[in-house]
Structure formats: structure tokens, C-alpha cells
Amino acid sequence: MFSTLFSLFEQSGISTEMIRMAEKVTSGERISIEEGILLYREGSLPYLAVLAEHVRHKINGKQVFFNRNIHLEPTNICINHCAFCSYRRKKGEEGCWEFGIDELVKMAADRQLSGITEIHIVGGVHPDRDVHFYADLLTGIKKILPHVQIKAFTAVEIDAMCRFASVTIKEGLGLLKNAGLVSMPGGGAEIFDEELRAKICPDKTGSAAWLDIHRTAHQLGIATNSTMLYGLLEDYTHRIDHLNRLRTLQDETGGFNAFIPLKFKHYNNRFSHIEESTTVEDLKNYAVSRIFLDNIPHLKAYWPMIGKQVAQLSLAFGVDDLDGTIDDTTRIYSMAGSEEQSPTASTEQLAEMIHGAGLVPVERDTLYNVIRRAEVN
Numbered sequence: 315m316f317s318t319l320f321s322l323f324e325q326s327g328i329s330t331e332m333i334r335m336a337e338k339v340t341s342g343e344r345i346s347i348e349e350g351i352l353l354y355r356e357g358s359l360p361y362l363a364v365l366a367e368h369v370r371h372k373i374n375g376k377q378v379f380f381n382r383n384i385h386l387e388p389t390n391i392c393i394n395h396c397a398f399c400s401y402r403r404k405k406g407e408e409g410c411w412e413f414g415i416d417e418l419v420k421m422a423a424d425r426q427l428s429g430i431t432e433i434h435i436v437g438g439v440h441p442d443r444d445v446h447f448y449a450d451l452l453t454g455i456k457k458i459l460p461h462v463q464i465k466a467f468t469a470v471e472i473d474a475m476c477r478f479a480s481v482t483i484k485e486g487l488g489l490l491k492n493a494g495l496v497s498m499p500g501g502g503a504e505i506f507d508e509e510l511r512a513k514i515c516p517d518k519t520g521s522a523a524w525l526d527i528h529r530t531a532h533q534l535g536i537a538t539n540s541t542m543l544y545g546l547l548e549d550y551t552h553r554i555d556h557l558n559r560l561r562t563l564q565d566e567t568g569g570f571n572a573f574i575p576l577k578f579k580h581y582n583n584r585f586s587h588i589e590e591s592t593t594v595e596d597l598k599n600y601a602v603s604r605i606f607l608d609n610i611p612h613l614k615a616y617w618p619m620i621g622k623q624v625a626q627l628s629l630a631f632g633v634d635d636l637d638g639t640i641d642d643t644t645r646i647y648s649m650a651g652s653e654e655q656s657p658t659a660s661t662e663q664l665a666e667m668i669h670g671a672g673l674v675p676v677e678r679d680t681l682y683n684v685i686r687r688a689e690v691n
């Protein structure tokens with residue numbers, strides 16, 4: 315089947331390297347760093363779509379996942395100064411917030427009847443909140459909602475909250491796991507290249523430390539996600555270097571559930587003068603990520619960031635996860651200018667988006683256990 319398809323590409327003048335790469339991917343061989351860069355530089359959208367669809371299908375069949383979740387954002391007060399961030403505020407500055415444990419537990423309890431299976435917690439690095447504070451928060455939530463799974467805290471938050479309590483990362487993650495943490499989101503990875511990182515987020519946890527915190531989480535049995543911030547100063551070699559560092563850690567631990575490309579949004583931050591990436595570039599990035607990261611099972615399109623239309627389109631470029639219902643509980647991307655200013659999706663809407671792309675909607679929990687699968691026609 316693929317030989318027929320790729321002979322069509324051959325007739326349209328595709329290079330021999332691209333044909334060779336298609337053979338490699340379809341026979342399950344891993345592509346190299348140089349080939350990854352070539353995919354970004356030379357891969358046409360239809361070529362990338364076919365290869366990414368092959369990898370997606372091999373791992374996930376026709377299934378596309380979503381879940382019922384809300385976000386809790388305890389605070390946007392942050393000691394860091396990432397130049398791309400539209401969200402952080404200084405303590406006391408207009409627009410800052412810092413909810414206490416009781417308030418946050420109440421926010422979670424208020425959604426008790428909505429059928430959520432996941433609470434995603436992420437926020438700024440607050441100078442006065444350590445790992446004991448956050449462990450108490452998780453304990454409080456689990457008391458009221460024992461069946462809900464908690465995915466919480468980027469490696470950057472974990473790094474700081476453990477330092478503030480003078481405990482090691484392993485001890486801190488152990489405390490959080492005992493309090494109910496089952497998974498960590500993938501934020502804070504940004505771009506691993508050290509020179510670029512110094513320009514866009516100079517005071518943030520470094521790349522090696524980010525990877526090490528995820529390694530420790532995996533060793534403790536905490537699943538994690540991974541991300542890459544793209545569309546901001548980097549070139550394709552930086553992107554492949556980033557993906558390669560994730561692929562290498564995944565070979566070692568197998569602990570990443572999903573990879574989520576995060577498109578730079580430019581509203582109201584220090585890089586507002588930089589144009590946002592085009593939809594073609596976004597789709598290309600999903601496809602190359604799917605092809606290169608042959609060992610991370612899920613590729614997520616986070617619809618509050620790219621919008622529902624592009625998220626649906628991304629299902630033809632290797633994506634197999636649309637994240638969740640959200641219920642208007644996150645501000646990170648609305649404050650950075652996303653068209654989704656009050657992000658909310660019903661399960662019917664998410665299932666319809668997936669059906670519409672010719673795939674099978676599957677409701678999952680945080681750890682990708684199947685909750686409900688639609689009948690295949």
C-alpha cells in the first residue's frame with residue numbers, strides 16, 4: 315500500500331532521501347537527527363500527513379482520546395521572568411491572584427457533580443509556597459474527591475517547592491505522590507537548547523534539571539507529559555535537539571505518556587513583536603513530532619491554545635489526544651491571546667470533532683485507561 319502511495323510522491327518529484335525515509339518509517343526503523351531536520355525542511359504537508367498517520371495508527375489504531383477535566387491555577391505570582399509569559403504578576407500587582415487551600419478545595423468540590431475524572435493543577439512559582447503547602451492541597455482535594463486523578467505541577471514548580479522546603483526532589487515527589495499525585499504535566503520544558511533558554515527564560519529550571527526531575531518522577535512511578543514551546547526564535551535544529559533529548563529519556567524510563575507541542579502565543583508579552591507560527595507550520599510540527607518521537611505513545615493537540623478547528627485538523631497529522639473539557643478553568647492561553655477566551659468543550663463536542671475526522675472517540679482517564687469507547691461503525 316505504501317509503495318503505491320510513495321510511488322505517487324516519486325512521480326511528483328520527491329527526493330530519494332525522502333523516499334528512503336518513508337521506507338524507514340513504514341518499516342518501523344527510527345529516523346536520525348539529520349533525517350528529522352530534513353523532514354522539517356523538505357517534507358510537504360501530504361507526505362508528512364501520510365507518515366504521521368502511519369505512526370499514529372500503528373500505536374493507537376483509530377482511537378483518539380479525550381478526558382473530562384478542570385484546571386486549578388492556584389496563583390499567577392511567580393519569581394521567574396520568562397519573556398514569553400503573559401500570565402505572571404508580581405505580588406501585589408494588579409491582576410495577580412493567590413488562592414488559599416480552602417478556596418482551591420472548594421473550587422474543586424463545586425465541580426463534584428460534573429463527572430470530571432482529572433484535576434490539572436499548574437501555576438506560577440510563588441515565593442512563599444513549598445511542597446508541604448502543595449501536599450496539603452492535594453490531600454484536601456482527595457478528601458472531597460477521592461476518585462478524581464490529580465495531574466499537577468511542572469518540573470519548574472516541583473524544583474522550587476522542594477528547594478523552599480529543603481527536601482530533595484525524590485523526597486518532595488514522594489510526599490506529593492502520597493498525597494495523591496499520579497501524573498505531572500509537561501510544562502516548563504520550553505526549548506532545551508541552553509543558549510535559547512538563556513534568552514527566553516533565563517531564571518527557569520535548566521534543561522538538564524527538567525529532564526532529571528521527570529526521570530525521578532518516572533522512577534517513583536509517577537507518569538509525566540512532555541512539551542516543547544515552538545515558534546519563538548528557534549530553528550529546526552533546536553526543535554530536533556529538543557525532541558531527541560525527550561526520545562533519549564523515554565528510551566531509558568518509558569515514563570512519558572504524551573508529548574504536547576505548545577505554540578508560542580504573542581499577546582501581551584515581551585515577544586509580542588514576533589509573528590505567531592502559521593497553521594501549516596503547526597501541522598508540520600505535529601507530524602514531525604509524531605514521526606520522530608516513535609516511543610512516546612500519545613501526541614496531544616491542546617485545543618485551548620490552537621483553537622478547536624486546528625485541533626480537529628491536527629488529527630490528520632499524527633495527533634491522537636485532544637485533552638479535555640476544561641470548563642473555562644484556565645487562563646494561561648486566554649491571557650496570551652488565544653481565540654478561546656473562555657475554553658469549554660462538552661464531551662459530545664469533542665467526540666463530534668473526532669468522529670468528523672473519521673476516527674473513534676475514546677474517553678480516557680489521566681493514565682490513558684479507557685473509560686468509554688464509541689462503537690466503531
Ligand code: V47
Binds near residue numbers: 499
Ligand atoms: O510551561 C506560557 C507555556 C506552559 C506561553 O501536560 C506558553 O497535559 C505559548 O504545560 N505561548 C504551561 N506557550 C502549560 C502546560 C500544559 C498545557 C496543556 C496541557 C499540558 C499537559 C501542559 O505554557 C508553560 C509554557 O511552556 N506558555 N506562556 C505563551 N505565551
Ligand code: SF4
Binds near residue numbers: 393394395437438515
Ligand atoms: Fe512563571 Fe511559568 Fe510564567 Fe515562567 S511561564 S514566568 S515560570 S508562570
